[in-house]
Amino acid sequence: MLAPLRPDHRELLAARETGRSLPAPFYVSPEWFQHDVDEVFSKQWLFVAAEAEIPEPGDFVTVNFGTQSVIVIRADDNTVRAHHNVCRHRGARLITEPRGATGTIVCTYHSWTYDADGHLTYADAQDSGFDRKCFTLRSVHVRTIAGLVFICLADEAPTDIDEVAEIVEPYLAPHNLAQAKVAKQTDIVENGNWKLTMENNRECYHCNGHPELLNVFFPIWGYSSTDTVPDRLAPVFNRYRISTAELTEVxxxxxxxxxxxxxxxTRPTGFHIEREAMDLAGESFTLDGSLACAKLLTDDLPERKLGRVSMHLQPNMWLHITSDHGLLFSVIPIAPDKTLVRTTWLVHRDAVEGVDYDLNRLTNVWEITNQQDADFVALAHQGISSPAYLPGPYGPSEVLVEAFVNWYITTLRTNMGVAAAEPGTAPMDMGSHMAGKAAAS
Incomplete structure (x- = not known):
């Protein structure tokens, strides 16, 4: 059952002040956390896996948040399917493992058995009028985009996913993520609200706390001209412009x-994508910027130095892709003060560990960075939990943070029927995008 919207929560949602962080209840209140689960994570497109995690028919992963659990599985026809992880007999959870491979989905309670398409293939000891076709697993909208798997739990999913796919696929496709393999996947639980995790990702104002990453990562997000760049970043910005000009020709x-x-x-499935230069050797996320994997993802492109594709998608993902590997990040809320961050490293399917790449060299920079980010998020949540906290202003380089918070507030207002209190800040019209069911692919 959806949590009701309390009058004080309705007022907070209506009165959010643009350009400032959110009031504390949005981050620490159990009721707000439930609103986030019900109105954001249960109604938006979520990034849940790479196709490389389920390369063969019968391969599956399970995705859990709140009381929800979803099976994402590759069917015999090689398409990706998604089903609620609930038996149609008496509701038992079907699969408890986070990943694996199976020929059929069997309920351990009473042995009801389903194929990868969700069809009930076996149910023992039923009466003569029992029709197995009436007890197919409840499906979940699923969409694959250039090797990335997205699901939506709503009855009617935002239909703009097709528009988003058309825009982002040309950026992603040259890196052949659908034909890649998983080199490593890690989970880290951050001690903070999921929105703090996303806000932290959406800015580089804090990037002095990432000395390893800053070897190759230009910390110039949010700055559009040298007029607004702080003096300390002027040399970096100049290198960035020179590198960008060189790479643009490539x-x-x-x-x-x-x-x-x-x-x-500006849309229900909010996103940002671009191709950017990197510092030093400019090839990969290593301490000197040189390749981490000798076998490139970009089979048909001989260039080692391609910079990185950077993509953000609301509400729970970001990625970086270089010529030699892909880095995928997904965020799942666990509790008001607990958030799962999953990082997946992809390399060419034929790349051999110890021959084409050293696993520690491939993952070291981002494993260190992830822990640093987890520490920052924990500090932020601790401070916001204090009665002394008041919302603070976003600076020029925090434009992506404002965009995330604006998207979040607009999504809640739209889904919960709350109008903005301030003139001129009414929610964007999402109605046309929410009108139809998105087709599974």
Whole structure:
């Protein structure tokens, strides 16, 4: 049952002040956490896996948040399916493992058995009028985009996912993620609200706390000209402009799209994507910027130095892709003060560990960075939990944070029927995008 919207919560939602962090209840209140589960994570497209995690028919992963559990499985026809992880007999959870492979989905309670498409194939000791076709697993909307798997739990999913796919696929497709393999996957539980995790990701104002990452990562997000760049970043910004100019010639030569497309808070499935230069050798996320994997993802492109594709998608993912590997991040809320961050490293399917890549070299920079980010999120949650906390202002480089918070507030207002209190800040019209059911693919 959906949690009711308390009058004081309705007022907070209506009165959110643009350009400032959210009031404390949005981060620490159990009721707000339930609103987030019910109105955001249960109604939006969520990134849940790479196709590389389920390369063969019968391979599956399970995705859990709140009381929800979903089976994402590759069917015999090689398509990806998603089903609620609930037996149609008496409701037992079907699969308890986080990942694996199976020929059939068997309920351990009474042995009801389903195929990967969700059809009930066996149910013992039923009466003569029993029709197995009436007890197919409840399906979940699923959409694959260039090797990435997204699901939506709503009866009617936001239909703009097709528009988003059309825009982002040309950026992702040259890196052949659907033909990659998982080199490593890690889970870290951050001691903070999921929105703090996303806000932390959406800015580089804090990036002095990432010395390893800053070897190759230009910390210039949010700055559009040298007029607004702090003096300490002026040399970095100059290197970034020179590297970008050099790489633009390479990108254009190979027909690689690189324009910065920023639609994070102007549509239901908010996203941002661009191709950017990297510092030092400019090839990969290593301490010196040189390749981490000798076998490139970009089979048909001989260039090692392609910078990185950067993509953010609301509400729970971001990624970075270089010529030699992909980095995928997904965020799942666990509790008001607990958030699961999953990182997946992808390499070429034929790359051999110890021959083409050293696993520690491949993962070291981001494993260190992930722990640093977890520490920052914990500090933020601790401070916001204090009665002394008041919402603070976002600076010029925190434009993606404002976009995330604006998207979040607009989504809640739209789904919960709350109008903005301030003139001129009414929610964007999402109705046309919410009108139809998204087709599974």
């Amino acid at each position: 990108w254009d030569r190979y027909g690689l799209p690189h324009r910065n497309i920023f639609q994070l808070d």
